[in-house]
Amino acid sequence: MISLLDQRKPQVHVTGAQPFAMACDKQSLAGSVSQRACVFCGSRVVLYPIVDAVHLVHGPIGCAAYTWDIRGALSSGPQLHRLSFSTDLQEKDVIYGGEKKLYQALVELIDEYQPKAAFVYSTCIVGLIGDDVQAICKRVAAEKNIPVLPVHSEGFKGTKKDGYRAACEAMFTLVGTADTLGIPRTSINILGDFNLAGETWILRRYYQEMGVDVVATITGDARIDDIRRAHGASLNVVQCSGSMTSLAQMMKEKYGIPFLKVSYFGLEDTAKALYDVAEYFPENPAILTRARTLVAREIAAALPALRHYRQALAGKRAALYTGGAFKAFSLVRALRTLGMTTVMAGSQTGNAQDYDHLRQICDDGTVLVDDTNPLELAKFIQEKQVDLFIGGVKERPIAFKLGVAFCDHNHERKIPLAGFEGMVHFAREVHDSVMSPVWQFTRRPAETIQPPALPGGTGIAALATEARP
């Protein structure tokens, strides 16, 4: 029997229990084996998909090696983001400083690859050895005439969230440095979609059909020149709010650009995102009309497949653990569309407001976890008799060891899960894992698992009615 560490208990809540109290937004507990990474990870993951920049990790080799070509973030052009550059600091650099090496590395890489900008990520020891990264960046920027941006991402200076903020701050210095001539009023920036398996392209297509111009995609398939003129857009549409709200907030304060928080996972959330954007441009009602046509058509196209999958999946129990909490909301709804119940949900970086919302959309008895760890996940997978786990690579073996199906919804995935077509892919992914015959051989006795009653809730009505027995 796995029991919780006392200090972890405030970060676990079972919905329905009163009062609702959930600790979060904390540094991970030492020795708890958090699934989180570090500040550097937060910055790296956000900036990674910028395809025409050099990303140079200033530090010993590990930080660069472990983040080489790991995201499924696609490019329609340059592939520079898939290379891994490191100053590979050695003992002598730690003693005498790494500034010279950093300067030289930057100059060489910029000469070789002719990037539109360079990002320099500080790792843990950079501040300790006293390197003035800012000064080196400034010098190289002047010499090479491109933006060279320090990212203050020392691993131990906070959590992954602080890394998101550092990335946003670096990008914010780019915004406003290029001409916005020719950008129409009906224009947006897409924030917080990383073009995993081409998801940004799906969204672009939707907005194009609606008649909305996309100025910059930040950071899926991003180009430095687009980010520089992103302040010309009328609206920031923010998906991964945990990582991108700070950039949207800064742009609101400086350029007066409002932002909307959306999600493109699941039919309902995608439809709502498109309608919300359309409604932001009331002077052009044709946008809303086109959005309605698009949504109706895409949902009609998706429903037959979803009905098919739902028949197999209805009544199954799911657990999910995501990076940001916003994705968890969408997943709870998307699972409901498939007739599945969420019995455990959590995130690495959710805040109090996020968990309150999660509590409201989940059924009573759902376990909510913040910044959890492998043993807690294993405990709840077993106790809640989970059929499906949704998470990332680090969670996968926990599910598989216990004979539980798994769907990768993290940034390494190679299958687009966003938008209406993404929902069909998601359903297929879930179906192909949950319904595989291999589970007959895993020793977790399937017959002891009681199927729960079908959930009610907010599933797309037509679909829910159709698939109900």
Add this chain to the structure above:
Amino acid sequence: MTTPLSLPVESHAAASSRNACKLCTPLGACFVFRGVEGAVPLLHGSQGCSTYIRRYMISHFREPVDIASSNFAEASAIFGGQQNLRAGLLNVIRQYAPRLVGIATTCLAETIGDDVRSYLRDFRRDFPDAPPVVHVATPSYSGTHVCGFHEAVRGIVDQLAPAADTPGAPHDAVNLLPGMVSPADLRYLKEIFADFRLPLILLPDYSDTLDGQTWTEYHRIPDGGTPVADVTRMAGSRATIQFHSVRAEPATAGRLLQDRHAVPCHTLGLPIGIRQTDAFFKILESLTGRPTPPPHAAERGRLIDAYVDAHKHLLGLKAVVYGEADLVVGLASFLAEVGVVPILCATGEKTSHLARQIAAVAPQRPAEARVVEGVDFLDIETHARALKPDLIIGASKGYALARKLDIPLLRVGFPVHDRIGGARILHMGYRGAQQLFDSLVNEILEKKQQESPVGYTYL
């Protein structure tokens, strides 16, 4: 063919590393700690180090790899990490009930000069009943994952075996320190020892912990691994066998056991291919006074038969081999004995022994053949383009190169992130050579067949 006289030892000229052909030091230590029974690794540093290494290892082994972190905050970097290390240790002990905690330091803890030894003395004073704790210094600015691996093996032996000059109670077992090999290799090595009826202390042994079965109940720590009690008995073993070609001898665990406890140490390269494996079996024969057991002799015979059957497909082919220096030496030896030229032998390590070792195992190479150390994958690409190889042998990070050059990649070693079964790749011994050989020949045949305008179904 001529033997190249002067070989460039190191050819990395760029200021930065571009697609590294190495990993950081603590990763190697985590490998080793996962191979001790009931052990949990704990990295003293930032949370990210543990998480990145976990993700990297999980992607290869497809097994749970729990690695704790002392999770430095800003205050720990200023005032030292003692409180975090203590809290981390206590939480690991509470959660996992480990039989050993293996602490490896990260670059952060090393840079601020944290005195982990003294922290652990304080910890032991306050918690005398805590399980044993082993500590290795693994700053990632010094060496590579391979150094971390060997440091951890040495650290475990150093800290768990009896103190210097204390003779261990003698027994019949032989210590085997295989280096960073696959779980399949470890299982096979155990089988060989069993067939020789030679008791074995294998360190580390992650054959089960990193390639295990499914569970009905979650295991906090996967079953398997070298028992701590066995490690403490290593000082009384009959002999130590350790596999490596390029380590500095005084720094190895085998040498430590020899110097401190007079356990004779046999050092040889990874037994890959017939010649290197013969050397290994010869040691086993002399230690046991028994001939090679018939099933293994038969495997050797079948391997030679296979070499004969397929030799015409291989002679003169040129291969790029990269990875850990020890593995590169072993593979080069294997390739040379089947007629394939290891035209480029490359490692991200800096050992200054690689060229000599390659020359010893593969003396007949054309003048343009190269041996390079301290290189990254873009260096390897530059060399490879000049050398026009027919195939590439190494871990899956070389796939980009294989794709660019449109030649096959034979996946070996670590990491294999783009195929299933990385843990079950067998490299060592007659059986491993058989698998490598069949895969190698079949890669070549597949390419020939695909590129043929005829498309014969009979080759």
